[in-house]
Amino acid sequence: MARRNEEVEAVLQEYADLIAITRGDAFKARAYEKAARAVGGYAQDVSRLTPEELRGIPGVGKSIAEKVAEYLRTGSVEVVEERRAMIPAGVRELITIPTLGPKKAMTLYEDLHISSVEELANAIESERLRGLKGFGPKTEENILHGIALLQQAGDRIDVHTAMTVAEEVVAGLSSIRGCESCTFAGSLRRMRETIGDIDVLVAARDSAKFMTALTELPATAEVIAHGEKKTSIRTTKGLQVDLRVLPPDSWGAGLQYFTGSKAHNIRTRTMAVRAGLKLSEYGLFEVPEKPKKGAKAPKEEGRLVASRTEDEVYDRLGLPWIPPALREDRGEIEAALGDGLPDVITEHDIRGDLHTHTSLTDGLAPLAEMAEAAAARGYAYYAVTDHAPDLYMEQMTDAKALAQREEVRRLDGTFHRMRLLHGTELNIGPDGEVDWPADFLAGFDLCVASVHSHFGLSRSAMTKRFIRACENPYVNVIGHPTTRMIGRRPGVDADWDEVFAACARTGTALEVNAQPDRLDLRDEDILRAKQLGAKFVIDTDAHSVPHLAFLRYGVGTAQRGWLTKDDVVNTWPLTKLRRFLRAKRP
DNA sequence: GCCGTTTTCGGCCCGACTGTTTTCAGTCG
Structure with missing residues (x-):
């Protein structure tokens, strides 16, 4: 992505790690860690900020602002380079092993000159850790186990997979006698786009049976810790679940604490x-x-x-x-x-889905089935937006689109309160042009336009491409704007401030695509786009009936971007939505 | 290194669990 915040976050985090490993001031390390997180989550691109504005980021003071500026100017930070020279990179890698922190890593380096995960594994094999102060047989075992986990790549998991596990665990524990409340907390409750582990809370007077129940779940592969107040397991898929049982009187404080x-x-x-x-x-x-x-x-x-x-x-x-x-x-x-907390959007506010597919192109279910399922969700309107001819593998033609429109018109009115809209998902070509000419586009109720290829254009070409699409009077929505795939593909590079401003200027909505591997726009971009005056639409991009339920992840992402009902066009009544869709047209 | 309605020094969130220790350090969240 275009923002340099992640780069800066990584440098500050590395410095914090190096300080901790070299037994530097713990508070200083924490200060850098805090600043790293703040920069990573900051709504604006740090490379565009003046030195004064850098200091406006919480946790960034004079010294860190200078180092950020130094990094942005020269590509490195002198004091970080100095620490790097003291400590081989592999030592820092050691602290990625679960149960191994900076203190033990430094001991291993100083006493045994171990400076990589591989060397550590070999040293344990050849019993070189024996007699090392603070390292007993159990520690050796834990380290070997941690290395094995690391090698399984078990990084963060997508929000939907985590939600599925969490809801199963919660259902299982809720049915136990004595359970007064049970829910998940942590980053899942905050609806982060990826989840490291699942926190489940139970309110009950007696904890033992809940702890045991967790360790005996079918999905439990391994018990990491089993105590009176806290138990942790790892599922067969490698996902860690932490259970805390709280006295019922502590429920609110516990929920607050473990939600983070x-x-x-x-x-x-x-x-x-x-x-x-x-x-x-x-x-x-x-x-x-x-x-x-x-x-x-x-x-x-x-x-x-x-x-x-x-x-x-x-x-x-x-x-x-x-x-x-x-x-x-x-x-x-x-x-x-300051009384300025946004009244954030909820799933209940959404009146319809405006980006969905059917089996006419790459969806799994036929139009009638998708519409039926949408009506069952209580929507007031629902748009079918199959792909257009430029994605040639989808085999769309003018005739098919027109036939689908007839079917939409015929079915419209048969789903009690729900109105059906006929739309399409256009492909934004490298030059910003879309599949059909104006006179054909005029026949659709709405058009989503998305990038599906040519991800590698230069930033300026990519920016022009999006702006051109926004300026098309028939393009109402930019679909999955960055085209990123979480954990698989980074987003395309564009000057997003320019693109968001163009959306605001032309009355083109930005999509918050709710597919759990997209969540695109993501929260930070949403915050920025809102500042620039853009409107949004939260869509599932459903290719099957179950996908319609992904809406919750889109809503969660929108909440993280501080969106309210007013910001999101598919919370509006149909007449107001239609006015918005037509406003661009000649 | 940051920060300020106990301000420019002296704090910095707090507790659980494990393992290696005989009273606690390290790690984690």
């Missing part, structure tokens, strides 16, 4: 400390008076202030309840304090 994000929690806990309180997963507590120097610290807990619901906890911190998708410390605390 880490950065959001640091903010809420800091607010608690400022208010003379302490926030943990068990509740918001008063802090007992500090004992005088030398006196024995009293052991008792402070009085409980709030814990039963998230609402209560936020309320006692002086905040309204904050939707999970916003909890990334991207300004939601400030917005909440």
Whole structure:
């Protein structure tokens, strides 16, 4: 992608790791880590910011701003290079092994000169770790196991796969007697686009049977930890599930804590400390008076202030309840304090899907079946948008499109409240042209236009290509704008500020494509496009009936981009939507 | 290194689990 934020994030994170490994100041390492996350999640491209604006990023002060500027100017940072020279790259690689952190990595390097994962594995094999302080037989075993996991590539998993597992686990645990509440939390509840592991919470007085039940699930391949308050397993697919059982009185505080994000929690806990309180997963507590120097610290807990619901906890911190998708410390605390929290869109607000396929091209189900399933979801309108002739493998023709239109018109009105719209998904050619001429396009109720090939154009050519498509009076929506495939293909390079501005100017909506391997636009681009005045549409791009349910991931992504009902055209009543679709036309 | 309604120094979120230890360090989330 065009933004350089990820590059900068990686450099800052590397510096933080190197500081930790070389036993530098832990707070300094944490400061760099925090800044790395803030830069990675910042809505604007850091390479376009002035030095003053860089310092406006939370967690970025004078020193880090200078290093970011140095990196953007020269491609490297001197102090990072110095640390790199002290520590072989392979030592940093060691800390990617689960259970192996910076301290152990440095010990291995200093005492045994181990500087790669492979050398570490060999050293364990040849028993060279024996006698090394802090490394017992169990540690050796854990490291070998961690290396094996690493080699299985088991990185982050897509949100839909994670959701499927989470809902199974929640259903299983909810049916156990004594379960007062059960849900998933963590990055899944925040609807991040990929999920590292699944956090499940149970409210119950007695934890043991829930812990045991988790370890005995059919999908459980391995028990990582089995305690009274927390149990962790790994599923047969390599996904880690953490279960916490909380006293029912702690439910709200626990849910708040385990939903995160880490950065959001640091903010809420800091607010608690400022208010003379302490926030943990068990509740918001008063802090007992500090004992005088030398006196024995009293052991008792402070009085409980709030814990039963998230609402209560936020309320006692002086905040309204904050939707999970916003909890990334991207300004939601400030917005909440200033009464500026967006009333984020919900799945319930969506009145129709405007990008779907049928078996006429590459979908699996025929038009009538897709429409029937859409009507069952309670939609007020539904658009069929099969591919156009330029994707030649889909075999679309003018005649097929016109025949489909007749069928759409014939079926329209047979699904009680739901209206059917006839649309198409056009292909945006390398020059920005689309499949059909204006007079043919005029016959559609709406046109989505997307890039499907020629991903490697130069940034300027790609930008022109999108702008040209926006300027087409019949193009209503730019479909899956960046064309990225999560974990498989990066997005195309364009000057997105220019493209988003063109969308705003021409009245072309940007799609938030809800396919779990796309989620395109993604949250950060949405934030930026909204700032530039663009409108959006949340679509499933469904190729089958089950895909219609992917809408929730699109809505989650839109929430993470702070979108409200007003920003999203497919929450609008049909008359208003039709006005929007026609507004560009001559 | 960052940050400020306990400001320019002295804090920095907090707790669970494991393994190697005899009271705690390291890692993780």
